Amino acid sequence: MFSINKNIKQAHTLPALFYKDKEIFNEVVEKIFSRSWHYAIDSEKIKSNISIAPLNLLPEVLDEPILFTRDKHGEAHCLSNVCTHRGMILVEEGSKSRIISCKYHGRCFRLDGSFKSMPAFEQAEGFPCDDDNLPHVPFEEWAGMLFTSLNPAVSFKEMIRPIQERLSFLPLDTMIFDASKSKDYHVNANWALYCDNYLEGLHIPFVHPALNANLDFENYAYEIYPYCNLQLGIGNGGADSFDIPKGHQDFGKDIYAYYYWLFPNIMLNFYPWGLSLNVVEPTSHNTTKIRFRTYLYPEQNANFEDAPIDQTEMEDEWVVERVQKGIQSKMYKRGRFSPSMEQGVHHFHLLIQEFLA
Ligand code: FES
Numbered sequence: 001m002f003s004i005n006k007n008i009k010q011a012h013t014l015p016a017l018f019y020k021d022k023e024i025f026n027e028v029v030e031k032i033f034s035r036s037w038h039y040a041i042d043s044e045k046i047k048s049n050i051s052i053a054p055l056n057l058l059p060e061v062l063d064e065p066i067l068f069t070r071d072k073h074g075e076a077h078c079l080s081n082v083c084t085h086r087g088m089i090l091v092e093e094g095s096k097s098r099i100i101s102c103k104y105h106g107r108c109f110r111l112d113g114s115f116k117s118m119p120a121f122e123q124a125e126g127f128p129c130d131d132d133n134l135p136h137v138p139f140e141e142w143a144g145m146l147f148t149s150l151n152p153a154v155s156f157k158e159m160i161r162p163i164q165e166r167l168s169f170l171p172l173d174t175m176i177f178d179a180s181k182s183k184d185y186h187v188n189a190n191w192a193l194y195c196d197n198y199l200e201g202l203h204i205p206f207v208h209p210a211l212n213a214n215l216d217f218e219n220y221a222y223e224i225y226p227y228c229n230l231q232l233g234i235g236n237g238g239a240d241s242f243d244i245p246k247g248h249q250d251f252g253k254d255i256y257a258y259y260y261w262l263f264p265n266i267m268l269n270f271y272p273w274g275l276s277l278n279v280v281e282p283t284s285h286n287t288t289k290i291r292f293r294t295y296l297y298p299e300q301n302a303n304f305e306d307a308p309i310d311q312t313e314m315e316d317e318w319v320v321e322r323v324q325k326g327i328q329s330k331m332y333k334r335g336r337f338s339p340s341m342e343q344g345v346h347h348f349h350l351l352i353q354e355f356l357a
């Protein structure tokens, strides 16, 4: 379909067609989103034993009904939320129920997904069997959040390891979600254009004057890992920066933010006050929902200012929506990469190629 040269100095970007073709988008859903890891819910939602929390994974696109539970032994499970009898959706709201019971014909399941009972099936032969249990969905818990994947291409632990190691000095498990500082944005553009924009700092001086004033642009740095990458935002001394312990590789640096991206659509922006999680959810081939979720360290509330994040988001949407229009042009085919400032975008395009192959 297209090829991305591994040598960034020679490589061309993804072609315009990638961002606008519906069939390519369907292929992306099948080969990328159904195999990648998704942010699902916060662990808080199933904190206590005997709790149930349903959700639809990537609602407009994968639309997979799943269920997180914590059973009476304290063990968490991620299950299909579809009854194994005739396919009824089982749970529509979070609850503290001990049993998952189907409202259609009364089939019951335990919180670990195992079949418990079903009326009028006494004469059914070979029943119940494994297929009558709710299928388990892979999931992982990290930094107070639950991630899931329908059919993971890569292990989550492998993916997250570079972040886990680099940020081990931070009390990530203590972060608390703040709904008042969280919101969804709707962007009229293909999801990958939003990611492309996120993955380079080249546009910062042009598009984000206020952010640029806090950064030392000369020292803005990129690091590429197998399935994630980092943009290291070095401050210019004016803004709050991380308190980094002696012996850490970043000790002595004035770090304004660690901007981490997990393939394909999760952005973990760590600031001294906590985390801004951005989940880029395609809602169609040319529309995207961006979920901004704010997590604060308990003692850091006072240092949080949400206005700059909102302003930066508006500036990014402005530019991404204009690119969406621009790539419809019959005269635009594809571009090239800045070898010094667009390694992150190049990495993203290589991974897309690898997954679609
Ligand atoms: S569909 Fe659930 S019991 Fe029939």
Ligand SMILES: [Fe+2]
Binding pocket: 197, 198, 203, 204, 207, 208, 312, 316
């Ligand atoms: Fe930006």
